[in-house]
Amino acid sequence: MNVFGIGLPEMAVILVIALLVFGPKKLPEVGRSLGKAIRGFQDASKEFESEFKREAEQIEQTVKKPKLPESQEFATTEPAKVDSGDREETSSRQG
Helix, strand or coil: CCECCECHHHHHHHHHHHHHHHHHHHHHHHHHHHHHHHHHHHHHHHHHHHHHHHHHHHHHHHHHCCCCCHHHHHHHCCCCCCCCHHHHHHHHHHC
16 A cells, blocks of 8 residues: 555554544544545646646647638738729819
């Protein structure tokens, strides 16, 4: 049994020290709060990991998205309209 790099003999020593420090009445309470803290840390770690993977996939899709060549990009925009009626009037006045 190897939890966090701690073997069975080390766990037994830690348990005995905790029993001496906290006493038999407080030990279950301390164990519960320690278990809740570890569980909360694991949940936060999993959430962070899933968020990181989701963002990485989104960035990957953005990078892999095919980009249109410049000629097609400009072809999709509408050309500016020029009113040629004004030019004819001004050119006929000048001439």
